[in-house]
Amino acid sequence: MNRRVALWALILIGVFAWPLTCPAPLVYRPGEGWTYESPGGAKWQRGRAKDQYDYAKQAYDEKKFKLATKAARRTVSRWPLSEYAAQAQYLVGLCYEARKWDEKAFKEFQKAIEKYPKIQNYEEILAQQFAIAQRFLGGQWFKLWGVIPFFPSMEKTADMFTKIVRNGPYSKVGPQAQLAVGTAREKQKDYYLAVKAYEKAADTYHDDDKIAAEALFRAAEAYLKQAKTAEYDQGAAASAISTYTDFITLYPNDSRVEQARKTIVELRTEQARGAFRIAQFYEKKRRWDGAKVYYNEVVSKDPKSEFAATARKRLAALSKVKSPVPTTP
Numbered sequence: 001m002n003r004r005v006a007l008w009a010l011i012l013i014g015v016f017a018w019p020l021t022c023p024a025p026l027v028y029r030p031g032e033g034w035t036y037e038s039p040g041g042a043k044w045q046r047g048r049a050k051d052q053y054d055y056a057k058q059a060y061d062e063k064k065f066k067l068a069t070k071a072a073r074r075t076v077s078r079w080p081l082s083e084y085a086a087q088a089q090y091l092v093g094l095c096y097e098a099r100k101w102d103e104k105a106f107k108e109f110q111k112a113i114e115k116y117p118k119i120q121n122y123e124e125i126l127a128q129q130f131a132i133a134q135r136f137l138g139g140q141w142f143k144l145w146g147v148i149p150f151f152p153s154m155e156k157t158a159d160m161f162t163k164i165v166r167n168g169p170y171s172k173v174g175p176q177a178q179l180a181v182g183t184a185r186e187k188q189k190d191y192y193l194a195v196k197a198y199e200k201a202a203d204t205y206h207d208d209d210k211i212a213a214e215a216l217f218r219a220a221e222a223y224l225k226q227a228k229t230a231e232y233d234q235g236a237a238a239s240a241i242s243t244y245t246d247f248i249t250l251y252p253n254d255s256r257v258e259q260a261r262k263t264i265v266e267l268r269t270e271q272a273r274g275a276f277r278i279a280q281f282y283e284k285k286r287r288w289d290g291a292k293v294y295y296n297e298v299v300s301k302d303p304k305s306e307f308a309a310t311a312r313k314r315l316a317a318l319s320k321v322k323s324p325v326p327t328t329p
Contacts, residue, residue, distance in 0.1 A: 044059075044067060044070060044071050045071075045074065046071075049075055049078070049079035049082035049083075049084045049085070050082075050084055052071060052074055052075045052078070052079070052084070052088075053071075053072070053075045053084035053087065053088050053091075055071045056068050056069075056070075056071035056072040056074075056075060056088060056091055057091065059071055060072075060091060060094065060095060060098075063098070065095040065096075065098050065099050066095075068091065068095050069092055069095040069096070072088040072089070072091040072092045072095065073088075073092060075088035076088050076089050076092070080115075085115075085116070086112060086115070086116035086119040086120075087119075089108065089111055089112040089115060089116065090109070090112045090119065090121065090125060092108045092111075093105045093106075093108035093109040093111075093112060093125075093128070096108055097128070097132070101143070102132045102135060102136070102140065103132075103142055103143060103156075105128075105132060106129055106132045106133070106160060109125050109128060109129050109132075110129070110163060110167075112125055113125060113126075113167050122168070122171075123168070123171055123172060126164060126167055126168045126171050126172070126173050126174075127172065127173055129160070129163070129164050129167070129173075130161075130164055130173040130176070130177055132160070133157060133160040133161050133164065133177070133180065134180070136152070136153075136156070136157040136160065137154075137157050137161075137180060137183060137184055137187075139152050140152065142156060154184045154185070154187045154188045155184075155188065157184045158181050158184035158185055158188075158193075158197075161177045161178070161180040161181045161184060162177075162181055164177040165177045165178050165181070169204065175201065175204075175205045175208065175211045178197065178200060178201040178204065178205075178215075179197075179198070179201050179211070179214065179215060179218065181197040182194045182195075182197035182198040182201065182215075182218055182219075182222070183218075185197055186222060186225070189225075191222045191223070191225050191226035191236070192226070194218075194219075194222040195219050195222045195223060195226075195239075198215045198216070198218045198219035198222060199215070199219055201214075201215035202215035202216045202219065209251065212250075213247070213250070213251040213254050216243065216246060216247045216250065216251070217247050217254075217256055217260070219243050220240050220243035220244045220247055220260065220263075223236050223237075223239045223240035223243055224236075224237075224240045224263065224267070226240075227240055227267070227270075234271060234274055237267050237270060237271055238271070240263070240267055241264050241267050241268065244260040244261075244263060244264050245264065247260055248260050248261065268301050268305075269305050269307075271301040272297075272301040272305050272307040272308060272311075273307055275294045275295075275297040275301060275307075276294070276295070276307040276310070276311060278294045279291045279292075279293075279294035279295045279297075279311065279314070282294060283314070283318075288318055291314070291318060292315060292318055295311040295312075295314050295315045295318075296311075296315065299311050299312060299315075
């Protein structure tokens, strides 16, 4: 019995004495998060912003990215108004990018831009954000909890490019980022949002012929893809024709003009085919007025097509015969 009491007494003494005699390996600091401290103390900490940043930069140059991240975060949290805080925040992003944690890197770069809008290498940060977003546009997977490759996401990718445009619409990467929003939407097969993104690019950068022409052509192509979905979309086909026509009118010297013309011919033929089928349906149902409307539409959509030639014959027959007209053989 006495032994048992003595044993419990030793255990209790050990439990209560441990925090006083042993340093905690995990320490939480606001703005820095949880960090591991060795028993000897935090040798990476410095008393001045410059010294702390220099230590972080040295650790980064030596590829000690975890240590560099801790030191850079401390610079930002301890001296947020110092001249070294902005570059320290940028360094945090570089550390994550070096470790292939692209989504976290993008977010840290975003913090640098939002917290320090006058940061000296603003354009460089935008370029690095653009490079990260491009990798995701190419199919790189986002990571679950920032660690486990989980899935590609064009929704998240489009959001990244949108932030880049918002950060610097007239930066070196701004126009390409706006076009990339459309590309991401196309990969989602959301052609409506793709067109909106391209139209915004054409409107925002209308004074840059190269960007504006590219945006307008891509918008027409997106309409074309929408038109060719499972159920042929006549409205999208008409919008594609209109957009291709605008492209030809505004940029007559573009190398893709001939391609645009051919596509317009194909679309008009497809429109005529669709109207012809509807006209035949009405004719079979003895709905002569409806048949006339759609046969006239065939002639209007593509007057030189074989459908137009047949439509003219049916219109002539419908106008002369008052009794039920024989259907097209």
